[in-house]
Amino acid sequence: SQTIHQWPATLVQPVGSPLSLECTVEGTSNPNLYWYRQAAGRGLQLLFYSVGIGQISSEVPQNLSASRPQDRQFILSSKKLLLSDSGFYLCAWTALNTEAFFGQGTRLTVV
Amino acid sequence: AQSVTQLDSHVSVSEGTPVLLRCNYSSSYSPSLFWYVQHPNKGLQLLLKYTSAATLVKGINGFEAEFKKSETSFHLTKPSAHMSDAAEYFCVVSDGGASKIIFGSGTRLSIRP
Numbered sequence: 001s002q003t004i005h006q007w008p009a010t011l012v013q014p015v016g017s018p019l020s021l022e023c024t025v026e027g028t029s030n031p032n033l034y035w036y037r038q039a040a041g042r043g044l045q046l047l048f049y050s051v052g053i054g055q056i057s058s059e060v061p062q063n064l065s066a067s068r069p070q071d072r073q074f075i076l077s078s079k080k081l082l083l084s085d086s087g088f089y090l091c092a093w094t095a096l097n098t099e100a101f102f103g104q105g106t107r108l109t110v111v
Numbered sequence: 112a113q114s115v116t117q118l119d120s121h122v123s124v125s126e127g128t129p130v131l132l133r134c135n136y137s138s139s140y141s142p143s144l145f146w147y148v149q150h151p152n153k154g155l156q157l158l159l160k161y162t163s164a165a166t167l168v169k170g171i172n173g174f175e176a177e178f179k180k181s182e183t184s185f186h187l188t189k190p191s192a193h194m195s196d197a198a199e200y201f202c203v204v205s206d207g208g209a210s211k212i213i214f215g216s217g218t219r220l221s222i223r224p
Contacts, residue, residue, distance in 0.1 A: 032211070032212075034211070034212065036214070042216070042217075043201065043214055043215065043216035043217040044201065044214040044217075045214075046211060046212075046213065046214070049211045057211070059211075090155070092212075094205070094212060099143075099145050099157050099160050099203075100145070100203065100212050102154060102155045104154055105154060
């Protein structure tokens with residue numbers, strides 16, 4: 001069966017520090033991969049999505065970047081975190097015409 | 112490109128009364144549509160999905176939604192609300208294939224005793 005792993009679950013980072021969140025998918029090949037952010041009391045904002053290795057589409061200008069070094073690995077990064085980067089980050093995957101399957105999320109607090 | 116609009120940011124109903132959460136979508140193709148629920152401090156759970164089969168879709172916990180192409184709507188309903196239904200609900204659209212999935216802004220459902 002397919003599973004998705006996202007870590008860490010919680011993270012507290014100082015302003016100006018780097019960020020690396022990792023997401024891996026098991027049990028499927030060539031998934032579409034997504035990074036979403038959910039700010040407090042807000043909906044889910046699509047940050048990045050990828051349809052293949054090295055193919056990244058950015059949805060909003062921001063302080064973050066994403067990479068897909070392997071078919072089932074999706075990484076969210078930042079060189080220098082801002083206070084406004086705080087939020088709940090979700091990784092997800094889809095296959096053709098399937099619903100989205102989500103990781104458990106990472107609660108990021110930038111202090 | 113596809114988009115989705117949830118018409119109400121907050122809906123409040125009394126326990127035992129019907130629930131209606133409204134969703135309109137825009138899509139260039141035949142879309143796939145989903146409803147997700149998120150309880151406080153919990154992850155996202157799929158309620159139901161429409162992928163070009165029957166237009167009336169039944170989901171978990173007594174929820175259902177009807178795909179109406181002429182109205183570009185996919186409203187979520189439940190005949191009788193329960194206190195445990197209090198949560199955030201998200202309508203989601205996808206054009207399928209390599210297309211991205213887009214979330215609505217969410218509707219917070221409150222249930223009055």
